[in-house]
Amino acid sequence: MMANRAPMLRIGQQDLKCRQGCGYYGNTQFDGLCSKCFRERNDKQRKRQKAGEDHETLKVNTSSAGGTLERKSPQHSLTMGRANKAKKQPEKDEPTTTASTMPRKKFTVPAVLQKTLKSKFPTAAPQPRVPSATESQFMLQLRQLRIPDDGKRKLKSEIQQLDHEIRKYMNNNSSKNVDELSELVQNAYTRFADLVHNDARFEIATNEDREIAIDFFEKVVMTQNHNLLFSPYFTTDEECDIKVQKRIRQLSWITTKHLDCSIDEVNAEARDLVYNAISELVGIDSYYSPQEKLLCTVRCCRHIFELLKRSTGGPASADDFLPALIFVVLKANPVRLHSNLNFVNRFTNASRVMSGEGGYYFTNLCSAIAFIENLNAESLGLSAEEFDAYMSGEQTYSTPWESALLACESLHLISENMKCMEQLQKRNSVISTGIKEFERELIEFQREITEKVDMVMEKAPLTLLPIKTPPFLISQARAHLAQDGGEAAAGHYQSNLLSLSQQTLTVKGKEQILEDSQLDVGHTLALKDTSVSSVGRLSPLHPNLPQPDQLFASPIFNYTPFDAVSLLEETSENDDVLMLGTEFQGGLTNINYDFDLSDQSGENSVAEDTKLNLDEFDPLAQQQNSPNTHPAETTLLDTTADSLIDSDVPVSEVLLPSPLKPEVANYRGFSNFEIPSISCNTGDFSSLNQDVNDPVAPVQINK
């Protein structure tokens, strides 16, 4: 609605002026002439009454061209101009006001004639018995009323009676008092209400229908006699209207801040609601019956409440409502405000303005106007000087409302855009703060996680505890030792094993593998193992190794220590011994070489080394390998072991590295150093084949 109206407001002043150029406003209905010029022309043309026209039509003349405003009232076209005029008032300057008032005053003198003329004016004149559009509409409504036909007839006659009374009073030449008129009407209302409630003709009607009938009565009478009763010539209503209008125009500088009300003047949505409220308020003048005027007021106030609800976020109270209503009245500057209020006050059913929602809002409107009339510096919270400066126009002002309403489209656009930018900025800042927040949260999250991890780490530190050999393994080992039959050498092994087991890092699983391998591995392998390990370990000591071996091996094969010594000493002399020695040596190295290679390629772990070691020292394995071997052999092996332990503690450490020592070093030691030393010794596989195939091989080796 406002969107349609807004462009109308910006019709150029020049377009509205009288074509005669007299400076007053013209009207399209009068060929673009102002009322005066039009009248003058009409006077010449028609030679009509000199009295001229009544103020009603005059007002229409002075107002602007018709617009697209929709009004439900039957006399819509008449009031159109007034509505527009109200919207325009802030734009108008002083001369215009005088223009609209002066001629009116000039012609208000012969009142009776005016009134009669007015009723003959083509708009809504039920006076002649030809039913007008309004009257036929009422007739239709009357027929639709749900009251008995008797009641309808009675209602009609009552309406005619009151109609007649009002006319009679108005045409009476005696002095008139509007209060008397009001009383007359009010009495008629009471009389009719009594009649409706108590008369037999209305007996069957429901209360609701009775009320509708009473309403109808009031509405018809008021609409038909609106011309007579609305701001009667013998009252000062018109003067008051002018005064209030002028006053409101002077107060155009008032903003929402002055009134301390929570209307956002720049917000487009709020503005729309204010426009709605204003259009309803202005629309009051376009209705004829007091009920409709009240309804208009109610609608206006509801818009304001809606507005307040949105701006305050909760139900608004009267504390907020009244300032907002005052603001709307100030910005609307409704035409003929006083006349309208007085009309309603005087001629509507008294209970209507005393009670009910309509009455409440009407009272609010009245008090808003009273406030505006009596407005002073104090009531706006301004100093007297400031107030005077504003009122006299000395102090310039600019309100967002005014800029939107009158200045120009672009200024309005600027303020709208500013608002838009503001909102965008707000959103932008919200986003950026959100980003910052998120960033902060991320950091916090990271910190928290680290903290938690640290805490957990602290709670459960990674400590490497020495691995305990499972007791069953020890007991097993003991059992093995016991099986050996309490040999003297067993003590060595046992102690060796125990000491080793205490040192090793190898876990139980590995021990288990070790255990398994001990059981599964065949004697040949076991043999190889022993040789490998011995060679592996002893390779640096290679030159010396055979000597004790041979020396100690002697008891098995009945080698005397002397023999061994002689063998070593006299290798060059004795071929047999040399042969034997080489064969012995070669056999050993062969086996070593073969196994070492496979061992290395398989990337043996320390565990395997230990396995080998254990195998070497396992008396059980030895026994299984050579069941036929003499007990002396064990002694030999034991002695070897003994010698190993005795001589090379570091060597054994190489083989079974301490868990605390880096394994890599050991491994490197194997690959870098020992393999070449082995490879240079041998290359013969025959002995290996022999070993595997020939059960006598161990004996051979031993030889």
Add this chain to the structure above:
Amino acid sequence: MRGIEGKVVVLGSRGVGKSRLVIKYIKNALHRSEEPTIAVSFFTCNIMLDDVKIKLQIWDTAGQERFRAVAPMYYRNANAAILVFDLTQYKTFTEIKSWIQELHRNVQDPMILTLVGNKMDLQSQRAVSRDEAYLFASSIGATYFETSTETDQGLEQVFLSTALGLVRLADEGKSHSLRSFESTDSLFYTNGNTAFSYTAAAVVRNEDGAAFRLPYVHIGIPVDGQDVKATGEGRLETPSWAIEHIALGEVERARWCCY
């Protein structure tokens, strides 16, 4: 059945919770959880006391000092006034005194006055003592209540006492503006934005129960925080009773009930 229609104005300074008081009461009376959607400064509510149906038209007013000049428009033809002040602000209490003077100056018809000290939940910030308010209420012929819109305490009593006062006023027949009629149905016609149908339903529900005793109205001062929290439902309520009342020589009242 008798019907009485009275206009009640709610007066008081800004921010004392006038609107809140009415809204809360209406809300409770309607058994509705949501706030009234629109027109929140004008209410009608119907109260049933024995066989009298009282229709209250509650007019909220703007409490700002600057609107004091237009206030007579509101309380013109009013039958009752609920004067609200903030218990935590002594200034609002003194302003009530000026309201009373103004009412006495401008209103000729007898009027039911109800003095309400709001925000009784803020006991610690209390600035107006109960005795002082009570004595003042007695001096102006008003009933005094303390309420809390936060905890819904004492709201019903304010309006019920007002309704009772209107019944008494109608019985005396001194007031000209008070509408009194025989037909109950006529109450139905102007119920634009009212609590009517709901209240009527509630009234019907409680009709067989113990009814409000008429015309026996007491100065029901809700005391302290221990009294029963008011709800919109009709039920027997034991009178709030304090040692001060006994000290003041009051007679213990009979049990009374809402609706």
